[in-house]
Amino acid sequence: MEGLKDKVVVVAGASSGIGAASAHKLAKHGANVVVADISDDGARATAEAIMSSGGSAIPFRFDVTDESTIVALIAHVVETYGQIDGLHYNVADVALTPKDTNLLDIDPADWERMLRVNLTGLFLTMRQVIPHMLKQGGGAIVNTSSAAAFSGEPNIPAYASSKAGMNALTRHVASAYGRQGVRCNAIAPGAIATEGALAVVNVMGADKDEWYGRVRETLAHSHRDGEPEDVASLAAFLMSDEGSWINGQCISVDGGWLFR
Ligand SMILES: NC(=O)c1ccc[n+]([C@@H]2O[C@H](COP(=O)([O-])OP(=O)(O)OC[C@H]3O[C@@H](n4cnc5c(N)ncnc54)[C@H](O)[C@@H]3O)[C@@H](O)[C@H]2O)c1
Numbered sequence: 001m002e003g004l005k006d007k008v009v010v011v012a013g014a015s016s017g018i019g020a021a022s023a024h025k026l027a028k029h030g031a032n033v034v035v036a037d038i039s040d041d042g043a044r045a046t047a048e049a050i051m052s053s054g055g056s057a058i059p060f061r062f063d064v065t066d067e068s069t070i071v072a073l074i075a076h077v078v079e080t081y082g083q084i085d086g087l088h089y090n091v092a093d094v095a096l097t098p099k100d101t102n103l104l105d106i107d108p109a110d111w112e113r114m115l116r117v118n119l120t121g122l123f124l125t126m127r128q129v130i131p132h133m134l135k136q137g138g139g140a141i142v143n144t145s146s147a148a149a150f151s152g153e154p155n156i157p158a159y160a161s162s163k164a165g166m167n168a169l170t171r172h173v174a175s176a177y178g179r180q181g182v183r184c185n186a187i188a189p190g191a192i193a194t195e196g197a198l199a200v201v202n203v204m205g206a207d208k209d210e211w212y213g214r215v216r217e218t219l220a221h222s223h224r225d226g227e228p229e230d231v232a233s234l235a236a237f238l239m240s241d242e243g244s245w246i247n248g249q250c251i252s253v254d255g256g257w258l259f260r
Pocket of ligand 1: 012013014015016017018019036037038039042062063064065089090091092093094117144145146147188189190191192193194195196197
């Protein structure tokens with residue numbers, strides 16, 4: 001991929017899992033990556049790992065539930081690099097999942113928290129990023145959605161709703177700003193054994209092998225399990241110039257779980 005060289009890309013939620021893999025992939029293809037996360041140590045660790053393998057990265061601590069930190073993040077990026085070409089939004093409160101039970105049992109405060117982090121956080125972050133993209137003639141946004149936005153499950157109503165909302169917001173941005181050069185796409189991963197996902201699986205009483213076994217037998221149509229890099233590869237392509245005629249899509253990376 002040539003079309004990422006020297007671009008400035010913020011990966012939000014990049015201390016671990018899919019976001020960290022995306023940050024590495026983008027840097028490998030020549031992007032300057034801003035590793036933004038609520039975990040200061042995690043953001044630093046990802047940025048240091050990228051730099052020690054010859055890439056360009058800086059860490060930044062922010063919390064999507066605190067708008068002033070989103071403003072500070074984007075101001076810092078523009079001050080440091082003079083531009084912002086891409087945003088990959090990965091942030092999700094994965095740890096809330098065991099409390100995201102069903103419509104009748106979920107605590108409304110947990111419902112609000114899930115939507116605040118996964119969806120309102122995206123809304124607020126894009127409001128800071130897009131004016132800069134419009135000023136400089138364009139940019140690319142990639143949002144990590146989920147198969148759960150489409151699949152219909154007896155549990156995780158808040159998570160699924162937040163991701164369905166993300167897909168709608170993705171299409172809104174694509175249609176509102178596409179003609180001015182801003183592209184916005186989403187990726188809907190299936191089950192990927194990140195540390196965050198496995199912590200939830202463990203809390204819910206399964207282990208990695210059981211979980212992946214179930215995914216392999218009942219959901220995915222693939223000979224192997226999914227990895228964070230599978231999502232990162234598509235994110236890098238969508239972010240690059242090679243992906244520049246793709247806009248407003250939500251593309252599944254799920255080993256053939258959802259056929260749409
Ligand atoms: N792993 C899967 O199976 C799977 C499947 C579908 C979708 N996804 C989505 O992929 C994305 C990444 O998930 P993951 O599995 O890598 O888990 P993860 O927990 O490793 O990633 C989430 C990241 O968001 C950060 N974060 C959480 N709250 C934050 C806040 N308030 N402000 C800033 N950062 C915050 C976390 O520190 C973490 O780095 C999420 O959006 C998730 O919903 C994951």
